[in-house]
Amino acid sequence: QGQEKLSCNPRKENGSHVVLCELGNPMKAGARVTVDMELSVSGLEDMGDAITFQLQLRSKNSPSSANASVTVPVEAQATMELRGNSLPATTVLPTSWHRVEGSRRLEDHGVRVEHIYQLHNKGPSDVSGVTLRLAVPHRLGGRTLLYLLELGTEGGMRCATPPGLNAEQV
Numbered sequence: 001q002g003q004e005k006l007s008c009n010p011r012k013e014n015g016s017h018v019v020l021c022e023l024g025n026p027m028k029a030g031a032r033v034t035v036d037m038e039l040s041v042s043g044l045e046d047m048g049d050a051i052t053f054q055l056q057l058r059s060k061n062s063p064s065s066a067n068a069s070v071t072v073p074v075e076a077q078a079t080m081e082l083r084g085n086s087l088p089a090t091t092v093l094p095t096s097w098h099r100v101e102g103s104r105r106l107e108d109h110g111v112r113v114e115h116i117y118q119l120h121n122k123g124p125s126d127v128s129g130v131t132l133r134l135a136v137p138h139r140l141g142g143r144t145l146l147y148l149l150e151l152g153t154e155g156g157m158r159c160a161t162p163p164g165l166n167a168e169q170v
Contacts, residue, residue: 006035027059044074076125082132084117099144104170109147138164 008021023033044051050071057066091111100108117134121127138146148165 006037044076047074050074076127078125078127079122080127080130081120081122082117083120084115087114087116102168104168106149106170109168109170112149113146136162 006021006023008019010017010019012018019039021035021037023035024031027033039053041051050073052069052071055068055070057068059065091113093111097110099110103109106112115136117132119130119132136146136148138144138148147168147170148162149170151159151161151165153159
């Protein structure tokens, strides 16, 4: 009839984490009890897409018990943010400039522009196995638009080498 806060105590039992809640003592025969529980569980990154809780209802006055299992879906939420900039921010080639075919000097291929991208996890969950696909238009009308010289990463990331990376060994 009324609502009461339960007194629950976490403990370890046979290698499992157990939460023991006392529902009432004494309880009248045939009493019906509805319990709403809110659990906060951490470390679920590698648990898959669901977690199962085993529930057991026992009475100190009876040797029998009732068992139930509840499966709750696990959903990680994270907001990813991609930031980027170019150094220099603006590049202008003189109208008289022409690429020198076969040259291995960087300045004969154009002005060096460095593009820096940062991928940030704004949470609230941790992320792993993130794939970022970045398409760089390096050819236009059969001609070189951007000459991809090198690719570098920081922070334990791995990158696949794009086709045409430093094709002329500049």
